[in-house]
Amino acid sequence: MSSEASSNETPTDPVLAGFRKSIDNIDAALIHMLAERFRITQAVGEYKAKVTLPPADPAREERQIARLRKLSEEADLDPEFSEKFLRFIIDEVIRHHEKAQSNQR
Numbered sequence: 001m002s003s004e005a006s007s008n009e010t011p012t013d014p015v016l017a018g019f020r021k022s023i024d025n026i027d028a029a030l031i032h033m034l035a036e037r038f039r040i041t042q043a044v045g046e047y048k049a050k051v052t053l054p055p056a057d058p059a060r061e062e063r064q065i066a067r068l069r070k071l072s073e074e075a076d077l078d079p080e081f082s083e084k085f086l087r088f089i090i091d092e093v094i095r096h097h098e099k100a101q102s103n104q105r
Helices: 014-050 058-074 079-104
Strands: none
Touching: 014 079, 058 079
């Protein structure tokens, strides 16, 4: 076994432990933010199904991607990564909206 603590234990290096604690807190915040986002997009999907709007809105998606790429650049975050991440979320949202529409039939 290596001298570093196992993944279930706090590392012996206090600097590393501090960084990891911050990462853990950020990860928890990301999960809560994603959960809230999906609660809202679920309501959007149900509404779209009710009023027979299409599950996808490519024009809005492109505007969102452009907006978030710009925000990424301003935040010194790789815009390519941001776009991939957002497209992954959008694809999942569309899948949920399609499911909501199939449930309305």
